[in-house]
Amino acid sequence: MKTKIIIPIIFLLISAFSFSQNHKEKREKVKALKVAYITEKLELTTEEAQKFWPIYNAFDDEQAELRYEKMKAILDRFKPGNVEKLSEKEASALLVQMEKIEESLYNLRKKFIKDLQNVISAKKIIKLKKTEEDFNRELIKQIREKRKEN
Structure with a gap:
């Protein structure tokens, strides 16, 4: 149930960035962080x-x-x-x-x-779901912290 709430919120937050000039850079940065995070957490082989x-x-x-x-x-x-x-x-x-x-x-x-x-194994697929949720929570947390600073 939380995923149904978190994913649209993340999408809306990322969509909100589209109004800034740095949208593409921010999106690419988030994507790179996500790739690194998922690769590490799933312990993917080459x-x-x-x-x-x-x-x-x-x-x-x-x-x-x-x-x-x-x-x-x-x-x-x-x-x-x-x-x-x-x-x-x-x-x-x-x-x-x-x-x-x-x-x-x-x-x-x-x-x-x-x-x-x-x-990948079924276990890693299940772990992927949790990893995506963890990444999204961390992203929201960082966005909130950044807004508090400004």
């Missing part, structure tokens, strides 16, 4: 890493694209007053769209796990 990262990066890119699509589709609807202006038919259509995106994310995750099973 061979595993060579097979793992292309699968992970493709999954991560597609997941980000689906999440962006979801956010783009619903953000305008959730501005103050917009939800109240929706007709029941529009709300139902939006709900169907949201469900389709969630289903796509679920199917993407299933495929990702299946693909990873040919590369």
Whole structure:
């Protein structure tokens, strides 16, 4: 349940960086830190890493694209007053769209796990999930600390 909350928050925080000129640099820095963190925590061998990262990066890119699509589709609807202006038919259509995106994310995750099973052990796949959550928590913590400093 926490992941369902943390991942969108991380996505929104990263999206918020898009308004700054340093967006690409910050995104690349976060990505590099994430790669190092995951590689270390999973204790990936060189061979595993060579097979793992292309699968992970493709999954991560597609997941980000689906999440962006979801956010783009619903953000305008959730501005103050917009939800109240929706007709029941529009709300139902939006709900169907949201469900389709969630289903796509679920199917993407299933495929990702299946693909990873040919590369790393089941134990490392489970450890990956925890490692991603730990990384996201640490990222949020650092962002909050940085905001307090400013």
